[in-house]
Amino acid sequence: MAGDAPVVDTQEWTGQCYCGKVQWKVSGPLLFTAYCHCTACRGFGGAPYYEFAAFNLDDYCVVQGTDQILKVATIPGSPYLRGRCANCGCSIACTKDSEPKWLSIPLGTVKEYAGVPGRQMHFNYAFKLPWVDFENDGLPKFPGMPGQE
Ligand SMILES: [Zn+2]
Ligand SMILES: [Zn+2]
Numbered sequence: 001m002a003g004d005a006p007v008v009d010t011q012e013w014t015g016q017c018y019c020g021k022v023q024w025k026v027s028g029p030l031l032f033t034a035y036c037h038c039t040a041c042r043g044f045g046g047a048p049y050y051e052f053a054a055f056n057l058d059d060y061c062v063v064q065g066t067d068q069i070l071k072v073a074t075i076p077g078s079p080y081l082r083g084r085c086a087n088c089g090c091s092i093a094c095t096k097d098s099e100p101k102w103l104s105i106p107l108g109t110v111k112e113y114a115g116v117p118g119r120q121m122h123f124n125y126a127f128k129l130p131w132v133d134f135e136n137d138g139l140p141k142f143p144g145m146p147g148q149e
Contacts, residue, residue, distance in 0.1 A: 011027060013030065013111075013112055014026075014063075014111050014112070015105060015111050017065075017087075017090035017109060018090040019088035021064070021068045021085060021087045022062065022066075022092055023062070023065060024060065024062050024063060024093070024105070025063050026059050026060050026061075026105075027059050027061075028055060028056055028058075028059030029055075029056075030053055030115070031054040031102055032053075032054050033051070033052065033053050033054070033117060033118075034051075034052060034054065034119075034122065035050065035119065035122045035123065035134070036049065036122075036124055037049050037122065037127045037128040037129070037132070038124035038127050039127060040075050041094070042129075043075070044072065044082050044094060045091055045106060048131075049128070050106065051106070051108075052094070052105055052106055052107055053107050053110055054102045054103065054105075055102060055103055055105065056101065056102055056103075057101040060093070068085055068086045068087055069083045069086065070084045070086040072084050080094050080095065081094070082094045090106075090109065091106050092109070119137070120139065121141070122134060122140065122141040124143070124144055124145065126143040126144065
């Protein structure tokens with residue numbers, strides 16, 4: 001079952017925004033993959049849900065285009081910091097400056113798909129849009145963030 005896919009301990013992950021001006025690298029394991037259905041993530045990704053890969057914040061670095069990263073205005077009540085490429089508008093990453101210090105990266109910007117495990121869980125499933133249907137995918141569905149419901 002996809003939800004039981006092992007987390008792959010790949011040493012290095014790379015990715016880039018749509019235009020390529022922002023390039024990033026992660027040296028360390030992929031922690032997990034998930035969908036988030038919250039309003040903030042939907043707006044950030046411009047899609048009915050946000051599908052992301054999570055890494056340790058300390059393992060992440062921007063190798064090119066740091067000056068291109070535009071901080072996205074935070075919506076009221078959201079503790080997250082989000083970045084976008086100033087040139088192409090592509091979503092780069094989302095994080096927060098408190099424990100646990102992990103960072104989410106839109107899966108569409110990751111280059112090494114071969115090492116990405118199957119989809120593993122849903123966050124904020126209570127906020128899922130009505131036409132989005134994952135009822136039978138067999139994955140854990142947290143109504144809020146795991147550990148906060
Ligand atoms: Zn770009
Ligand atoms: Zn979210």
